[in-house]
Amino acid sequence: MNIPHLPMVIYCVLTLLAGTTYGIAAEKKSKPESAKKGKVTHGAIAWHRESGSYGYSHDFANARDAAITALNECANQRCEVVLTLSSECGAIADGPKGFKAQKGYTRAEAETKALKACGAGCKPVAWACTR
Numbered sequence: 001m002n003i004p005h006l007p008m009v010i011y012c013v014l015t016l017l018a019g020t021t022y023g024i025a026a027e028k029k030s031k032p033e034s035a036k037k038g039k040v041t042h043g044a045i046a047w048h049r050e051s052g053s054y055g056y057s058h059d060f061a062n063a064r065d066a067a068i069t070a071l072n073e074c075a076n077q078r079c080e081v082v083l084t085l086s087s088e089c090g091a092i093a094d095g096p097k098g099f100k101a102q103k104g105y106t107r108a109e110a111e112t113k114a115l116k117a118c119g120a121g122c123k124p125v126a127w128a129c130t131r
Helices: 006-030 063-073 107-118
Strands: 042-048 053-060 080-086 089-095 098-104 123-129
Touching (some): 042 063, 042 089, 042 123, 053 063, 053 123, 080 089, 089 107, 107 123
Antiparallel strands (some): 089 098, 089 123
């Protein structure tokens, strides 16, 4: 019996199996295990103004883990957590007179509030949402 497409069928099955396994592993890593749907989730934004380095976190079950992750994601050892989040969004804006960090229901609301509080000449730096 001659089945010309058998190698291709085997290849496709193996690819699907490998892709499924990879997809499950990637899904587990994308969200902290401690965060559950319907519960309050925490996040943070860490920033070092002089270098412009920032790090953020989202969807953690507690504020401490969120802050540690944001600090670890920041590319400068002198980064500080400037905003903590609890089932909300936050943004940082920086300008000639300093920076402001504000919270909002959406990214757009948080950025708008941060830019308004910061004043003329300010630009958005970073944002994160925990919902």
